[in-house]
Amino acid sequence: MIRVEGLTKSYGAIQALRGVSFQVQAGEIVGLLGPNGAGKSTIIKILTGYLQPDEGTVEVDGLDVLTHRLEVQARIGYLPENTPLYPDMSVQAYLKMMADLRQIPPDEQTAYISEAVYATDIAGFLNRPIGKLSKGMRQRVGLAQAILHKPSLLILDEPTIGLDPTQLVEIRQLIRRLAQNSTVLFSSHILPEVEAVCHRAIIIMNGQIKADARLADLAATRDAILTLQRPVEGFEAALRQVRGVKRAELLATANGPSYRVYGEANVDLCPALYAAATQMGWPLRELRADTRTLESVFNELATRA
Numbered sequence: 001m002i003r004v005e006g007l008t009k010s011y012g013a014i015q016a017l018r019g020v021s022f023q024v025q026a027g028e029i030v031g032l033l034g035p036n037g038a039g040k041s042t043i044i045k046i047l048t049g050y051l052q053p054d055e056g057t058v059e060v061d062g063l064d065v066l067t068h069r070l071e072v073q074a075r076i077g078y079l080p081e082n083t084p085l086y087p088d089m090s091v092q093a094y095l096k097m098m099a100d101l102r103q104i105p106p107d108e109q110t111a112y113i114s115e116a117v118y119a120t121d122i123a124g125f126l127n128r129p130i131g132k133l134s135k136g137m138r139q140r141v142g143l144a145q146a147i148l149h150k151p152s153l154l155i156l157d158e159p160t161i162g163l164d165p166t167q168l169v170e171i172r173q174l175i176r177r178l179a180q181n182s183t184v185l186f187s188s189h190i191l192p193e194v195e196a197v198c199h200r201a202i203i204i205m206n207g208q209i210k211a212d213a214r215l216a217d218l219a220a221t222r223d224a225i226l227t228l229q230r231p232v233e234g235f236e237a238a239l240r241q242v243r244g245v246k247r248a249e250l251l252a253t254a255n256g257p258s259y260r261v262y263g264e265a266n267v268d269l270c271p272a273l274y275a276a277a278t279q280m281g282w283p284l285r286e287l288r289a290d291t292r293t294l295e296s297v298f299n300e301l302a303t304r305a
């Protein structure tokens with residue numbers, strides 16, 4: 001559904017994207033997760049054809065966004081970070097205007113608008129001016145315009161920002177419901193947000209993808225904690241030679257050096273480490289697997305960025 005390949009983008013001296021590639025399959029709900037300034041909005045603006053990349057290609061449904069911008073935009077429902085809603089206009093008039101802009105034939109507009117109104121549950125305030133609505137209601141109206149033309153792909157930029165806890169739960173439910181009919185890519189800087197709605201997260205930091213995995217796999221990442229009774233000459237280099245070990249971090253030295261050893265997701269490093277310890281005669285004090293929470297994985301990626 002989406003294929004992004006080698007995107008780079010600079011704003012003057014600021015390099016916002018440094019070679020971003022990923023794919024999203026039809027039917028997926030994918031979270032683009034990263035701290036403020038990571039490059040999420042830049043990716044979304046390029047995907048939706050509102051910004052040109054310096055390098056790289058973007059395809060939606062097999063169509064190149066650069067050469068088929070209008071066809072791509074017809075397939076996408078887009079909720080920008082700050083939806084341009086018109087405060088004096090009623091919800092009804094706004095949706096009618098959007099239907100015109102989307103070139104929905106006049107005799108079909110009522111049916112399209114009713115469906116979007118029903119899906120986002122905004123029938124109760126159609127005649128109210130948009131400026132008089134709460135932030136949560138406005139976000140629903142934003143979602144209604146995004147799905148109005150029945151797009152196969154919904155792209156939402158920080159859809160829950162600024163919502164109170166009740167509104168947040170409602171919008172999450174709404175996004176899950178809308179995802180039954182379209183592929184969804186949404187951005188957020190809040191981990192629980194992504195956890196609540198999607199199965200897969202693309203973690204972006206500093207203009208680069210740091211992880212792209214099913215949330216369950218990320219959370220199941222198991223490290224090993226290994227403590228020696230006393231320092232061993234050349235230990236860290238030997239540790240890196242053990243099968244499956246990606247890197248190790250010294251945690252403490254007080255009661256003998258203690259390390260957190262990182263491997264691949266879902267791989268228990270302990271058997272290989274134990275075998276190495278026996279073979280090399282390392283004076284082990286402790287060896288155990290340690291499953292990390294998604295939050296600690298995210299924080300670790302953030303500090304390494």
Ligand code: ADP
Pocket residue numbers: 011014015016034035036037038039040041042043
């Ligand atoms: P995010 O959506 O993850 O918060 P953005 O894509 O908005 O990140 O921004 C990525 C980087 O690009 C940031 O350093 C931001 O300050 C910078 N940036 C974004 N838009 C502009 C712009 N129009 N002009 C200059 N710098 C920008």
